[in-house]
Amino acid sequence: MTGPGDRLHRATRGPMAGTVDQLDAPFWSTPRELVEHMLDLAGVGATDRLIDLGCGDGRIVIAAARRGAESLGIDVDPCRIAEAEAGARAAGLENRAHFRTEDLFETSLDGASVVTLYLVPLTNWLLGYRLQRELVPGSRVVSHAFPIVGWPADEEHVVEGRHVYLWRVPAEADRPAPAPIPFGTPA
């Protein structure tokens, strides 16, 4: 990771970072109707390659695979990945819905056209710089619940009281300046 959050990132994550003992977001699931709304918002279809960073039980990845998208779910918790793989097998979608036990901060975004998030504000902020720099123009990012500080969303919807945000990655020249660290500079 390179960017304005790099020092803060190292300072806040600590030695157990990226393990089940120190999650960067707890396990909550996106309601299934909202999953479809997120995929509609990003226009997910058969030509897309979707990554869900922190995939939980894999419901977003499996729903995207059902639409024909090549999909990858990342979770640091092997129990979540086992559930997700079982779900993909039960749906007969294991050829398009893939899962990996991994720290999402180590995941390559190469080739992704859609990234989905249901994390927490600090984790979104730490990821925002990479998403803006590494995704190709025209890629979409959809977040359930939380915005990305310093990156104004293209669309925000409220569905049954839950917020959903959409960003379309702009051409390099039109990208916003890196957001300043929002809560002081770590020593």
Ligand SMILES: C[S@@+](CC[C@H](N)C(=O)[O-])C[C@H]1O[C@@H](n2cnc3c(N)ncnc32)[C@H](O)[C@@H]1O
């Ligand atoms: C709020 S849940 C979202 C689950 C799913 N995306 C959904 O919307 O239903 C966040 C997930 O992120 C995973 N997670 C937290 N920190 C992580 C990390 N550093 N790397 C990979 N996964 C992580 C948790 O295990 C949890 O399953």
